[in-house]
Amino acid sequence: MKHSTYNVLEAYKRNKLLQYRCSLTLLLSLGLFLGSSLLFTNHLQRLQAEHAVHSSSQNLTSKSENNRCRVDRGTEALPRGIISRTSDFELRPLLGTRNDQKRSKLSMNLLAMTAGIEQKDNVNKIVMKFMLNNFTVMIFHYDGVVDEWNKFEWSSRAIHVSAVSQTKWWFAKRFLHPDIVSEYEYIFLWDEDLEVDNFDPGRYISIVKEEVLEISQPALDPKSYLHHPITIRNSTVKLHRRIVQHMDAGFECREDSEGPPCTGWVEMMAPVFSRASWHCVWHLIQNDLVHGWGMDYLLGYCAQGDRTKNVGVVDSEYVFHPGKVLLGGVGASKVRYVQRILSHWSKVSDFRRPVSLGKLFLLIWDGHNQWNCRELPKHQIKLQVQPLQISNGWTQEVW
Incomplete structure (x- = not known):
């Protein structure tokens, strides 16, 4: 009897212990499940937040081409944020800071021109006008003479590049890469023999901006040495984009003419390019281009849209072209x-x-x-x- 009672008690105790262990296991499992759920939820929320920030950042950068996130070739090993994609021609002091640093930062336009020492007096007049309007000036020396320009006050503030017997298109292809000149709104790529008595760079840029001209040039005084009728100044208008005129050999520019040299055309002696158009023109310039003859007929492809509207000749600011025989003259x-x-x-x-x-x-x-x-x-x-x-x-x- 005692033995039977003992067996019943032992079975009861084992059953209670088993129930206790099962309850404890269930509680532990439930706790682990709830904890895992909370951790997973927090992790999911954090991932969603990071994705939202990343998407927002992508949307912001996609709206700005200048801030577009991309990996430039050769920069893969550099830490993020250290890359500088653009540059300029501003001179930097060896020690300390420049006294005119505030003025220097305002240089938003570039004058680049070929120059030989025989034209130093005329080049001096051109550069003085542009520097008074706070242009950055770059001189391409095709005759190898550089030191003789030091007598001019502005020479130490200009950028001098020398290569013997090379034209401005050779220089432009090698020293005016779009990433280098992207800080400048307008690039003036001029010859050295233009007389600027009736030209003001500041007023010219105001007109170009107002009329949204991506490629332009100042008109030529009618007394100039002329090649194309569209460049001749019309004193009755501020600017013109086309001509209507009967020309030689039965050729005629009409109101409905859509291409050069009737509309959408400038000559290569004094072109002015916007930042966007120059980014295209630089790629248009072939590496072995010398004189640039014929390229004026193709500039319209870089007009950032309709060349009949975005290319023009400014009449109110005009220059005189004497037609002097310079580098590569007829011989x-x-x-x-x-x-x-x-x-x-x-x-x-x-x-x-x-x-x-x-x-x-x-x-x-x-x-x-x-x-x-x-x-x-x-x-x-x-x-x-x-x-x-x-x-x-x-x-x-x-x-």
């Missing part, structure tokens, strides 16, 4: 070169013939992604206009 070597072109004419199939003021321009495709344009006296050549096929998917009007 015996050029005549011989023209004769070689004519002797090989039978091998050339693609050309066009824009006519202006009694002169012919021959645009020749050399088969190596390069257009070469040469000005020919009318009596030296008789051509029939043929259809022009331009590679790289470009099409251009035939004149």
